[in-house]
Amino acid sequence: MNGSLLVDNIGELVTNSPGGGGGPLGIRRDAALLVEDGLVAWVGPARYAPAADRRVDAAGAAVLPGFVDSHAHLVFAGDRAAEFAARMAGEPYTGGGIRTTVGATRAASDDELRATVRRLRAEALRQGTTTIEIKSGYGLTVADEARSLRIAAEFTEDTTFLGAHVVPAEYADRPDDYVGMVCGPMLAAAAPYARWIDVFCERGAFDVDHARAILACGQAVGLGVRVHANQLGPGPGVRLGVELGAASVDHCTHLSDADVEALASTGTDDGGTSTVATLLPGAEFSTRSPYPDARRLLDAGVTVALATDCNPGSSYTSSMPFCIALAVREMRMTPAEAVWAATAGGARALRRDDIGVLRPGARADLVVLDAPSHLHLAYRPGVPLIRRVLHNGVPQ
Numbered sequence: 001m002n003g004s005l006l007v008d009n010i011g012e013l014v015t016n017s018p019g020g021g022g023g024p025l026g027i028r029r030d031a032a033l034l035v036e037d038g039l040v041a042w043v044g045p046a047r048y049a050p051a052a053d054r055r056v057d058a059a060g061a062a063v064l065p066g067f068v069d070s071h072a073h074l075v076f077a078g079d080r081a082a083e084f085a086a087r088m089a090g091e092p093y094t095g096g097g098i099r100t101t102v103g104a105t106r107a108a109s110d111d112e113l114r115a116t117v118r119r120l121r122a123e124a125l126r127q128g129t130t131t132i133e134i135k136s137g138y139g140l141t142v143a144d145e146a147r148s149l150r151i152a153a154e155f156t157e158d159t160t161f162l163g164a165h166v167v168p169a170e171y172a173d174r175p176d177d178y179v180g181m182v183c184g185p186m187l188a189a190a191a192p193y194a195r196w197i198d199v200f201c202e203r204g205a206f207d208v209d210h211a212r213a214i215l216a217c218g219q220a221v222g223l224g225v226r227v228h229a230n231q232l233g234p235g236p237g238v239r240l241g242v243e244l245g246a247a248s249v250d251h252c253t254h255l256s257d258a259d260v261e262a263l264a265s266t267g268t269d270d271g272g273t274s275t276v277a278t279l280l281p282g283a284e285f286s287t288r289s290p291y292p293d294a295r296r297l298l299d300a301g302v303t304v305a306l307a308t309d310c311n312p313g314s315s316y317t318s319s320m321p322f323c324i325a326l327a328v329r330e331m332r333m334t335p336a337e338a339v340w341a342a343t344a345g346g347a348r349a350l351r352r353d354d355i356g357v358l359r360p361g362a363r364a365d366l367v368v369l370d371a372p373s374h375l376h377l378a379y380r381p382g383v384p385l386i387r388r389v390l391h392n393g394v395p396q
């Protein structure tokens with residue numbers, strides 16, 4: 001859209017651009033923000049705001065960077081509401097239900113899959129998510145993984161090849177053959193549509209040797225590494241991610257001291273870590289499991305991101321505000337830490353510096369809250385506080 005747009009009368013502007021006494025969230029009071037060509041062009045005190053072609057009046061409310069959901073599984077068919085109900089009645093979560101979704105996904109048409117991604121993408125956007133990562137992983141054949149990623153790429157730049165989600169039933173007694181297929185023809189078909197490669201490294205899914213082999217194959221063709229690690233129990237997934245220079249290790253629910261030390265050892269000059277711990281509290285909520293200990297990671301200097309893990313089995317939420325509220329209530333994060341993790345933290349988990357921050361040159365992705373402060377996202381759980389969303393500078 002042409003022309004400049006001024007977001008004016010901002011009571012609290014979360015920039016995530018520290019300095020000037022605004023704390024880690026880089027908070028500015030009584031601020032304004034100018035958008036040109038889809039980018040932030042200027043940030044400053046409202047009284048110095050430049051003229052613009054159009055104006056959005058924030059009416060004294062809080063304005064934040066749009067949420068960056070760095071972990072979502074949106075390409076699937078069917079739902080698993082009955083499995084959820086059974087789990088709430090006492091059955092444990094094992095990850096085995098993934099195969100139910102695989103069957104439904106293979107049977108669906110391209111248009112059915114595309115309609116589901118479109119619906120969930122729109123649902124997330126209404127709740128303030130302006131960037132979303134989308135994984136494959138419910139196809140698990142060469143053709144079905146490639147089409148999942150082709151459809152995902154219609155909706156996001158951050159697509160992730162997760163052919164190693166589970167070993168599909170037809171390979172149950174020969175997992176080595178499946179790993180060979182993932183590294184061979186499946187990767188070749190998927191890579192043109194993928195930015196990242198991911199593996200579910202967990203008991204019952206892929207062991208550390210298989211996970212290492214698959215991730216190394218992805219790296220060799222230029223994909224960045226992410227790992228589903230240490231969700232259901234302790235294991236080597238987090239340390240494997242660190243070993244391979246992963247952008248993010250995701251879940252991190254069951255961590256040893258060695259895991260935390262390994263993550264902390266990836267520290268960078270800016271005070272964060274190059275491998276981010278992405279926490280997915282929607283999964284613990286929906287599987288009635290103990291939450292990860294965010295405080296322990298933060299106190300060790302590990303960069304933490306929050307994401308939804310949106311998927312039909314273990315976390316069917318697209319709501320970043322819900323994850324923020326859970327992180328504060330259940331994971332001992334402060335509201336400021338949780339908001340940072342859901343915006344700048346997600347951007348770091350995707351190795352991007354153009355999102356999750358509101359400074360000149362960044363993408364004009366932002367939300368106007370129906371509240372005077374970012375604190376309300378955790379303070380008022382379950383309340384629709386996203387009043388307006390700008391995506392690439394365009395009001396949605």
Ligand SMILES: [Zn+2]
Nearest residue numbers: 071073228309
């Ligand atoms: Zn996941």
